[in-house]
Amino acid sequence: MSRINKVFEQKKDEKVMSLFITAGYPDINETVDLILGFERNGADIIELGMPFSDPLADGPTIQYSSNIAISNGVSIQGIFGMVAETRKNSEIPIVLMGYINPMLRYGLEKFFSNAAKAGVDGLIVPDLPLDEATMIEEFAHSHGIQLIYLIAPNTSNERMKLSDDKSNGFVYCVSVTGVTGAREGSEVQQSVDTFIQRSKVNITKNPLMVGFGIKNYNDAQSISKEVDGFIVGSALIEIIRDTYPTENWKEVVFNFVHQLKFGYPNQ
């Protein structure tokens, strides 16, 4: 059983927490340590962002972390190195998340082969909808990388079913129509209920994870109450942005992670 599938199998009684961090942010040498710290503090899955210069599905926070990571000199090869390094100490599922252009430039066959060798479990490509994803499906399949597709509140029932069919690991519910970024809880909650209900009817094969706009424990619990888990990205990066490089920044960040999952700090 894959690492991703095992997590959902083992955590049926709790909400699975997936955390997004841009690889190479705030510093190339911190990424592995952050991943391991996230795991110690309750993260069940890591989404590792491969930064792109023009992230058109992302709000200001992830645009910012992507720019820093690029200027830090992060490369795809370097990101595979970070995953391999993490694998020496951890079996946490790692899902890469990135735009298609850098993968195309790297070479698709080589990308999937090296990702698998490094210990990558899954892949999310926000600008590669189902219709275009045929270009990567075969490579993903032959190298055992699980593809995860996104559905949005305006996705039709028919396309939700197709996403379920093509996804492997989980399906990513984008809670609002919009770009990534932390939002006020009420803004998300209002529209999300009917969407989640509809998703549950159409997504039957895969677990459902909900993301976009979650910024604290209460948001996470209420938005994910009907699904298998939740994803936090921008709110986590904002904490890092606000604290790095103060002396105890990592403690503050790990505490935030612990709060997100359990509702109380880790001390």
Place this chain on the structure above:
Amino acid sequence: MSVITTTSYSKPNHKGYFGAYGGKFVPETLIPALNDLESAYKEASKDPEFEKEYLHLLHEYVGRPTELSFADRLTNYYGGAKIYLKREDLCHTGAHKINNAIGQILLALRMGKKRIIAETGAGQHGVATATACAKFGVECVVYMGEEDMVRQKLNVDRMQLMGAEVRGVSSGSKTLKDATNEAIRDWVTNVDDTFYIIGSVVGPHPYPMMVRNFHRIIGDETKRQLMEIEGQLPDYLIACVGGGSNAMGIFYPFINDDVHIIGIEAAGLGVESGQTAATLTKGKPGVLHGSMSYLLHDQEGQIELAHSISAGLDYPGIGPEHAYLHDTKRVDYHAVTDAEALEAVSLLSRLEGIIPALETAHAFAWLEKLMSKTTSKEIVVLNCSGRGDKDMETISKYL
């Protein structure tokens, strides 16, 4: 010379591909919007009432048909083929961009959309969109890089005067590429009530096809006018290419004809200078802003900054249909530098009393290379895509 195309040209395919280029590389949230747009466009293009209204507006509001002017002094200067200019600079607002803005706003209204967004580089598409929105009384938001807002202040003032909100974009290079990112983000967020009027033959399907079709009137008129004047097709057809909308507009009706078609990109400081916008010459295939095409990007697939003296050509991508026409060698693409374009501005102004836009001047600059190979029996048609008033500040700095 002779270019024979034996099969009739029918692109894109149903998935929006021109050969290997095009497609729909967008977040899932936009897929329903693109599908709706595609069916609305398909339906509208079969509706004679839609075409009638579009053509009526192009006639009585835009001022079409634009003239096909014989450039006699320019012709004498080079001493080769006869040179005709398709006078898109005479369109209302001063460039071809309005053809597409009118077409798309009619479609937006037909789809019941209440809010229009657009991106702009030089400001010509922003002005065209603001114009169309004022004409129909629709809310208009134009995204423009902060750098471009300084370079093209006159156009910012024009848009605001017509009631559009110009939103400065401070991310990335603060130019057209970043304005396009921001417009797409707005669309993803407000997809229910908002229509995105893209200004060139770029973006996800159906935009490259739709924008081309709203501009093909340039080529259709040219063909008819030249048949009336000369009783023949041109031997050469030339246009400048950034995203490539004026070029696709004039090229498209001639694709199946025996005409030598030439697209001119902006080389900036030189194709090898690292300060260029010559996407087809220097770029490699990749995905940006919703479609697969040639791009300027580095080894890691990060988009590189383009450079051109002309804000309208200062873009690291190009329309997917141009990528296809390039690979199949149906169209020849070349690049000219900032300096060559400025020379051409000066030459055309003195010889013909026409001050071309800096974008358009790139096409004129190619005449220096081309004309000595032509004979007096041949005909060259050049798309004079816009007028240069907006560029006077830049131009006077150099001359």
